[in-house]
Amino acid sequence: MRQRAAVAVGGAFVLVSALSACSANTGGEPQVDTGRQATGVIATDPRDSAGPAPEVAGARRGGTFTILRETPISHLDPQRTYSFAGLMTVPLIARTLTTWKDDGEGNLRLVGDLAETPGRDVDDDCKVWEFRVRDGVRFEDGRPVTAREIGYGIARSFDPDLAGGPTYLQEWLVDTPQYDTAWDFQANRTSLPPGLTTPDDRTLRFEFARPRCDLPFAVSLPTTAPLPSDRDTGVDLGNAPFSSGPYKVTRYRAGVEIVMERNEHWDATTDPVRHQYPDRFVWSFGPTPDAAANRVIADNGADQSALSWDYVPASLIARVAGDAGLRARTILSPTPSANHLVINNARVTDLRVRQALNHAIDREGLVKVLGGRHVAVPMTTLMPPATIGHRTYDAYPAGPDGDPDKARELLGGQRPELVLGAADSSLEQQVATQLKGNLERAGFTITIRNIPDDAKLDEIKKSGNPWDLYLGSWAADWPSGASILPVLYDGRTIRAQGNSNHAYFNDPAINAEFDRILTLPPTEQSRQWAELDERIMEEHAPVVPLYVDVAYLVHGAKAGGIFVSSVFGSPALVDAHVKP
Incomplete structure (x- = not known):
């Protein structure tokens, strides 16, 4: 193991990078901010991973936040989620072992989410990792999230019937890309895959055949979303996910609409990144990018608190960029x-x-x-x-x-x-x-x-x-x-x-x-x-x-808190709110 060269600053290992970060346009000619220097960090101080998330200036509780998108989200089953729209939506209904604090200006910090910290490298060789599950996180029915439900979520990702999501953990645990034949989930539903154990209700332990130093990053993906085994509906889970996040799915109309409303068992004090400002989020599928953009540009009725998810189409770029009145309602990143x-x-x-x-x-x-x-x-x-x-x-x-x-x-x-x-x-x-x-x-x-x-x-x-x-x-x-x-x-x-x-x-x-x-x-x-x-x-x-x-986005005048994720380059929803 080589000597670690990074310097601990403010409880985090700091890694500096040049990042063209996202910019909300508030006036003047829109510009892509290509000169900003951003930092990415892995938090080492548990206080960085503590909730609640800082309040968003000007945000209030209430209202319906609408997202307009031409095509449906592929999957809301966390273990099958791998599209940008899914990766930005699933955090509202599912928590993961780690997650990113992202200020929308390129400053990133990897923190514990379900875990109290981004993990402990037990032997300092990246082969054995432990995560301490935080107390107080609950599912939508009120039962607590423990290491066993997190382990079960990872285990079900081995099921070939549930393909489509990331495969890092599966391949690393069995040390082969042929993970689904190396360990049979269907034949071992009451056990965990090789290398994954739960020594107690609050400890999740990974043991790998070779160093996996990027594990804290990999467990931020939805593969580690928890699920009680008795709520696993297999390929149908995406139609009615079981929430551990601030919202739960209350209506799912395939290809048409998804409605998410507050999960009353979510506790803000346990969550370092999410908020629960809107009463509900509504995904509305079908409008073309031109139609969606024109609706939020018109800024009428419910569209005042709507976001056009698809980028501003080429046919409207000149119009949107040239309209000074729209600049406060666009994001360029x-x-x-x-x-x-x-x-x-x-x-x-x-x-x-x-x-x-x-x-x-x-x-x-x-x-x-x-x-x-x-x-x-x-x-x-x-x-x-x-x-x-x-x-x-x-x-x-x-x-x-x-x-x-x-x-x-x-x-x-x-x-x-x-x-x-x-x-x-x-x-x-x-x-x-x-x-x-x-x-x-x-x-x-x-x-x-x-x-x-x-x-x-x-x-x-x-x-x-x-x-x-x-x-x-x-x-x-x-x-x-x-x-x-x-x-x-x-x-x-x-x-x-x-x-x-x-x-x-x-x-x-x-x-x-x-x-x-x-x-x-x-x-x-x-x-x-x-x-x-x-x-x-x-x-x-x-x-x-x-x-x-x-990314060039336009939203209604009452849609607040939207920024472009520095990790995935799509609109982040964790700070979204409806303005008065």
């Missing part, structure tokens, strides 16, 4: 979602060709095609700025418009013929056409081959696929390089299909670095992930970083 031109390294094996692709890209032209700075911000790193420890660099400086001369110099008279696989959606076709133009200006010959939009992700996850280039995006599950670089670039994970390593990049020295860094405590990892990010790009150029998505 870069997100942690990073977009790359992925290079299939199994096909494009010449490093100089991959470097030339990086020099050729016209990022400013691409941002204009996407809709401008209200939609995207250029990026030159593998990890987005929202990542703890992020460091800005540009391994292939080409200016905002690309450097075709340098690209041609690297190609040395060659004119590589590359196939760009593009989804047949209108937006991706526009982007592919823009990329084709500026790459051909730099000496490439590009053929665009269309892929059905609903099949593209599955197809590029197949090794041996027939494309040299394709567009890819990634949003990490927590803001650490551990949930980005090894996931996307560890060549040992490449299999016939289902690959997250879409670049099919495999370098033994880089793989060894993944193993080394993952054994370090998070306080030491962040700087080294940033260094490895730069090393991968300089030595291998496996992809071309393109841009970070920007």
